[in-house]
Amino acid sequence: MRYLTSGESHGPQLTTIIEGLPAGLPLLETDINESLARRQKGYGRGRRMQIEKDTVQITSGVRHGYTLGSPVGLVVENDDWKHWTKIMGQAPIEPEELEEVKRKITRPRPGHADLNGAVKYGHRDMRNVLERSSARETTVRVAAGAVAKKLLSSLGIEVVGHVVEIGGIVSNVKSYSSMEELKTITEESPVRCLDSVAAEEMMVAIDNAKKNGDSIGGVVEVVVEGMPSGVGSYVHYDRKLDAKLAYAMLSINAFKGVEFGIGFEAARKPGSQVHDEIAWSEEKGYYRKTNNLGGFEGGMTTGMPIVVKGVMKPIPTLYKPLESVDIDTKEPFNASIERSDSCAVPAAAVVAEHVIAWELASAIVEQFYADRFETLKDIIADQKRYAKEF
Numbered sequence: 001m002r003y004l005t006s007g008e009s010h011g012p013q014l015t016t017i018i019e020g021l022p023a024g025l026p027l028l029e030t031d032i033n034e035s036l037a038r039r040q041k042g043y044g045r046g047r048r049m050q051i052e053k054d055t056v057q058i059t060s061g062v063r064h065g066y067t068l069g070s071p072v073g074l075v076v077e078n079d080d081w082k083h084w085t086k087i088m089g090q091a092p093i094e095p096e097e098l099e100e101v102k103r104k105i106t107r108p109r110p111g112h113a114d115l116n117g118a119v120k121y122g123h124r125d126m127r128n129v130l131e132r133s134s135a136r137e138t139t140v141r142v143a144a145g146a147v148a149k150k151l152l153s154s155l156g157i158e159v160v161g162h163v164v165e166i167g168g169i170v171s172n173v174k175s176y177s178s179m180e181e182l183k184t185i186t187e188e189s190p191v192r193c194l195d196s197v198a199a200e201e202m203m204v205a206i207d208n209a210k211k212n213g214d215s216i217g218g219v220v221e222v223v224v225e226g227m228p229s230g231v232g233s234y235v236h237y238d239r240k241l242d243a244k245l246a247y248a249m250l251s252i253n254a255f256k257g258v259e260f261g262i263g264f265e266a267a268r269k270p271g272s273q274v275h276d277e278i279a280w281s282e283e284k285g286y287y288r289k290t291n292n293l294g295g296f297e298g299g300m301t302t303g304m305p306i307v308v309k310g311v312m313k314p315i316p317t318l319y320k321p322l323e324s325v326d327i328d329t330k331e332p333f334n335a336s337i338e339r340s341d342s343c344a345v346p347a348a349a350v351v352a353e354h355v356i357a358w359e360l361a362s363a364i365v366e367q368f369y370a371d372r373f374e375t376l377k378d379i380i381a382d383q384k385r386y387a388k389e390f
């Protein structure tokens with residue numbers, strides 16, 4: 001499966017086209033809207049999230065609640081567009097008029113794509129960069145991921161993202177008793193954290209960052225249960241599924257690192273304390289006694305829960321801006337201030353959940369290909385049975 005996205009942050013709409021979904025998957029706009037609403041929540045976001053009420057329109061590929069096997073088109077309109085029609089219009093505009101609306105951006109923000117993108121594409125107005133580099137685009141990535149999640153959940157596979165660290169405050173709850181608990185608790189928490197004490201401290205840290213005109217980052221974790229074993233492959237570098245998940249995680253705006261299971265901690269422990277011992281039972285088939293490796297061996301799923309973390313740097317736009325250079329005058333200036341979030345880690349946990357879900361669904365469809373969803377279901381059930389009895 002593949003998808004493309006298009007759309008500027010303050011343009012009329014965001015669009016995605018998903019190709020390769022099997023026919024017969026039940027799919028409603030409400031399935032996707034639930035995910036879009038979750039992405040919009042989360043403590044630390046700026047005013048834009050009060051303007052937008054993200055809802056999807058399915059424009060193709062679905063009829064009477066089921067996918068047709070043809071491309072699925074999804075559109076999310078930007079409610080903010082009405083305030084930007086002149087600045088973001090497609091018709092030519094005179095330079096003086098652009099000056100007049102006072103929106104030309106010439107002072108790049110350190111840490112954002114402004115300067116790199118401007119030099120690369122030759123844009124003297126860095127709005128032409130930030131409109132597309134903005135994480136507004138994650139809206140339709142979440143929409144595509146929600147379709148993937150629907151496919152996965154119909155196969156008995158659940159994916160949940162939550163927050164484990166913000167601004168140096170670390171959650172002390174290291175595990176959860178069930179996916180249901182994980183979903184419920186993190187939905188109730190404004191920072192999507194299982195540890196209610198740490199969550200309070202995280203909110204204080206976000207308030208302080210905001211008060212100081214600063215920003216903070218953190219760590220999110222995505223947990224997946226129900227994946228069959230053997231998805232992905234060791235036979236070629238570009239078929240390793242853990243590598244694809246790492247790519248997906250790092251493709252989220254502001255994400256700078258990835259860990260599976262105990263992650264970097266494995267560098268500090270002997271093999272006897274890292275590798276997960278193998279066991280077999282009538283009920284579970286093969287399983288690992290621990291899950292230090294986070295669900296992967298040899299680029300393939302082991303059938304254990306997938307546990308993958310992503311590191312988000314602090315938001316680049318600072319209300320107390322860092323030093324920069326005006327690209328028109330070459331004089332030192334403070335960077336531009338765009339309306340901004342002070343912390344988007346809770347929202348990013350939802351984004352991470354959806355981009356990981358996309359990669360997993362995509363890998364399943366590629367490996368166990370079936371034109372009809374009902375056939376895919378049978379194949380997955382058979383694969384699970386086979387692996388258990390092997």
Ligand SMILES: Cc1cc2nc3c(=O)[nH]c(=O)nc-3n(C[C@H](O)[C@H](O)[C@H](O)COP(=O)(O)O)c2cc1C
Pocket residue numbers: 046111112113133134135138252253254255315316317339340341342344347348351
């Ligand atoms: C959900 C989410 C919201 C974000 N909100 C902002 C924001 O309000 N202001 C900002 O400067 N960056 C924000 N970012 C981060 C920038 O989009 C990102 O740093 C920028 O695109 C440059 O890419 P890079 O950090 O991956 O190099 C956000 C990221 C995510 C995932």
Ligand SMILES: C=C(O[C@@H]1CC(C(=O)O)=C[C@@H](OP(=O)(O)O)[C@H]1O)C(=O)O
Pocket residue numbers: 009046047048049133134135136137138139253338339340341
């Ligand atoms: C719009 C979203 O996030 C935006 C991501 C973003 C950035 O630079 O990445 C900058 C801000 O944009 P604006 O200036 O319009 O407020 C965020 O609000 C969103 O998540 O839907």
